[in-house]
Structures are given as C-alpha cells and as structure tokens.
Amino acid sequence: xxxxxxxxxxxxxxxxxxxxxxxxxxxxxxxxxxxxxxxxxxxxxxxxxxxxxxxxxxxxxxxxxxxxxxxxxxxxxxxxxxxxxxxxxxxxxxxxxxxxxxxxxxxxxxxxxxxxxxxxxxxxxxxxxxxxxxxxxxxxxxxxxxxxxxxxxxxxxxxxxxxxxxxxxxxxxxxxxxxxxxxxxxxxxxxxxxxxxxxxxxxxxxxxxxxxxxxxxxxxxxxxxxxxxxxxxxxxxxxxxxxxxxxxxxxxxxxxxxxxxxxxxxxxxxxxxxxxxxxxxxxxxxxxxxxxxxxxxxxxxxxxxxx
Numbered sequence: 001x002x003x004x005x006x007x008x009x010x011x012x013x014x015x016x017x018x019x020x021x022x023x024x025x026x027x028x029x030x031x032x033x034x035x036x037x038x039x040x041x042x043x044x045x046x047x048x049x050x051x052x053x054x055x056x057x058x059x060x061x062x063x064x065x066x067x068x069x070x071x072x073x074x075x076x077x078x079x080x081x082x083x084x085x086x087x088x089x090x091x092x093x094x095x096x097x098x099x100x101x102x103x104x105x106x107x108x109x110x111x112x113x114x115x116x117x118x119x120x121x122x123x124x125x126x127x128x129x130x131x132x133x134x135x136x137x138x139x140x141x142x143x144x145x146x147x148x149x150x151x152x153x154x155x156x157x158x159x160x161x162x163x164x165x166x167x168x169x170x171x172x173x174x175x176x177x178x179x180x181x182x183x184x185x186x187x188x189x190x191x192x193x194x195x196x197x198x199x200x201x202x203x204x205x206x207x208x209x210x211x212x213x214x215x216x217x218x219x220x221x222x223x224x225x226x227x228x229x230x231x232x233x234x235x236x237x238x239x240x241x242x243x244x245x246x247x248x249x250x251x252x253x254x255x256x257x258x259x260x261x262x263x264x265x266x267x268x269x270x271x272x273x274x275x276x277x278x279x280x281x282x283x284x285x286x287x288x289x290x291x292x293x294x295x296x297x298x299x300x301x302x303x304x305x306x307x
Contacts, residue, residue, distance in 0.1 A: 096291030098129035105296050108137045108144040110158040111234070112218030113279055116254045117157060117173075120303035128299065139216065148284035154293055157300065158216065160280040170282040171297070173304035177276040179253040181242050184264040189248060193268035202229030204238050204249040218252050226250075239263045250274065254307055279304065 051058055056071040068076070105125075109118065114136050125132055139158045147153035149167045160170055180198065182189045189197050203226040208219035218235050229247045232238065238249045239259035251259070256267045281300055287293060 096295060098132070098295060100131065101129045101292060102131045103292055104133040104135055105154045105292075106135045106137060106147075106152070108139045108147060108153050108156040108158070110139040110216035110218070111236075112216050112252060112255065113139070113157040115218075115236075116252075116258070116307050117279070117300070117304050120306055121300055124299050124303050144282075148282065149286065151284060151286035154283070154296060155300065156282040158280070158282075159277055161282050167285045168282055169285065169288065170280045171301065173279045173281055173301060174307070175276055175278050176252050176254060178250050178270045178274040179256040180248055180250050180268045180270050181239070181256050181259060181265045182248045182268065183243050183246065184266050186246055186248070186266075188246075189268070190266055193248070193271055195271040198248075198271045199226070201248050202227045202246070204228075204230045204232060204241050204247045206233070206235055206238070206249075207231050208233050218255060239265060252277075
C-alpha cells in the first residue's frame with residue numbers, strides 16, 4: 001500500500017519509531033517488551049506499519065528465527081540517530097543538523113580569501129549541507145564590521161578587523177608570505193631567481209586602488225621598487241601575462257602555487273624581504289552561539305587548514 005503524506009506522518013509517530021528501532025536492534029518480538037515496554041501485538045503492528053512506509057519486510061523468518069533484511073541493516077543506525085534527535089528536541093536542546101540546513105550563509109571575503117579558501121569551503125558545504133548556500137560579499141572593513149555587529153553577516157574572511165566599538169571575535173587561520181612566478185621556459189629565471197635578477201627583470205605589478213590594497217594584501221605591492229613591464233589592478237590578470245612573456249610577478253604564495261598548477265609557471269621564494277600577512281576569521285557577538293554559525297566557523301577553519 002502506498003501511503004500519502006497524511007498517512008505517512010501518522011505512521012511515523014515517535015512511539016512507532018521507538019518500537020521499530022527496538023525490533024531492529026533485538027530481532028525478536030518477545031524482547032521488545034523489555035526494551036520499550038511494548039506488547040508483542042503492538043510490536044507486530046508497528047512493524048507492519050513500517051513495512052508499508054519503507055516498502056521492505058525489514059524482518060524475515062530464517063532458520064526458525066527472525067533476520068534483518070539488508071535494508072533493515074542500513075536503517076538501524078539512522079533510526080537510533082532519529083530517536084536521539086527527537087529526544088534532544090523534546091528536552092529543549094538546540095539541535096542543528098547540517099544535512100537539513102537550508103540557510104544562506106553570508107560571508108564578507110577578500111578576493112584573496114575567496115580564491116584560496118572559497119573552493120574548499122564550497123566543497124565542504126556541498127558535502128555536509130547540500131541544501132545550504134554561501135553568499136560571498138565584497139570585503140570592505142567598515143561595512144564588514146557593521147554587518148557583523150548587527151548580525152547581518154555570518155562572518156568575515158580577510159585580514160584581521162581592527163578598531164571599531166568591539167563586539168567582534170576572531171581566529172587567525174594562517175600566515176601568508178609572498179612568492180614570485182615566472183614562465184616555465186623563462187630564459188633567465190626558470191630555475192633560480194636571485195635578488196639581483198629580481199631587480200633586473202621586468203614585472204607585472206599590481207596597482208590596486210589604495211582602499212582595495214589595504215583591505216586585501218593580495219592586491220598590495222610588496223617588495224622593493226621594480227621595473228614594471230605591465231601594471232594591472234587585480235591579481236587574477238597576472239598568471240596568463242607571466243606565462244606568455246618574460247615578465248615575472250610577486251604574489252601571495254598560495255595564489256602563486258594555484259596559478260602554477262594551471263599555467264606553465266614556476267614558483268620561486270621571494271628573494272627580497274616582503275612583509276606577509278595573516279588571514280583571519282572574524283564574527284560578531286550577536287548570534288555567535290547559534291549552532292549553525294558555530295558549525296560554519298568550524299567548517300571554515302577546517303577548509304583553511306587544508307589549503
């Protein structure tokens with residue numbers, strides 16, 4: 001018999017689930033009474049109802065005893081988990097299951113953070129919370145601070161936010177340093193890049209607007225003065241230019257390594273001293289203890305650790 005939605009909700013009451021879970025655990029009608037104080041007729045009724053819902057016999061006679069079908073073996077653990085969650089809800093505990101989360105998480109992220117951490121974060125979210133979504137928003141320090149303090153943003157992913165009236169917490173994810181890229185067939189620096197060569201070669205230089213460079217160090221211009229062969233406003237323009245010319249460029253190391261995996265490039269440690277930066281996860285005090293937001297912070301920290 002195929003059950004409609006009203007019949008299904010009627011069939012899946014907590015008592016029935018508890019009885020069927022006991023049956024799947026014990027495999028015997030006469031032991032169910034000891035587990036859930038249910039009579040044998042009631043256990044038989046519960047099993048019959050669940051067979052209609054699931055479309056599987058669940059328990060079959062074999063050798064004078066009852067045996068779980070393969071479908072029942074797969075259902076046993078989920079039944080236990082479902083009962084635990086029902087108990088948590090009835091006990092008033094705040095329950096969060098990412099598998100059922102349909103929330104859109106709003107994250108203010110620098111271009112660098114979205115480029116480096118974003119792919120791993122999207123993958124982790126798709127696996128653990130396939131119904132949830134991520135909305136990456138441009139990172140502006142003042143706007144991000146206001147959004148976090150008001151609870152309008154779930155978190156910010158960028159360099160640490162400084163100043164403001166407080167009400168923010170943060171966690172450093174990792175430190176970044178700068179590296180240099182050159183074409184794999186570069187006639188002079190394909191194998192080694194010295195400080196002298198660094199000064200002599202022409203560079204693709206990133207000259208972002210002052211505000212953008214302060215908000216996103218990937219857009220900054222680290223190191224000593226260079227001979228610019230090309231000037232661009234964004235680091236995403238750099239790899240193709242370098243791969244098809246004798247220009248070199250200085251980029252955050254994780255960005256350089258990702259470009260080298262997709263373009264015919266080599267990565268050199270920067271031969272000049274260039275200040276690095278740190279990537280931080282920042283969130284507001286308002287709503288910080290919500291289970292969904294706590295879970296999201298854990299997912300972001302794990303994704304950052306795997307970059």
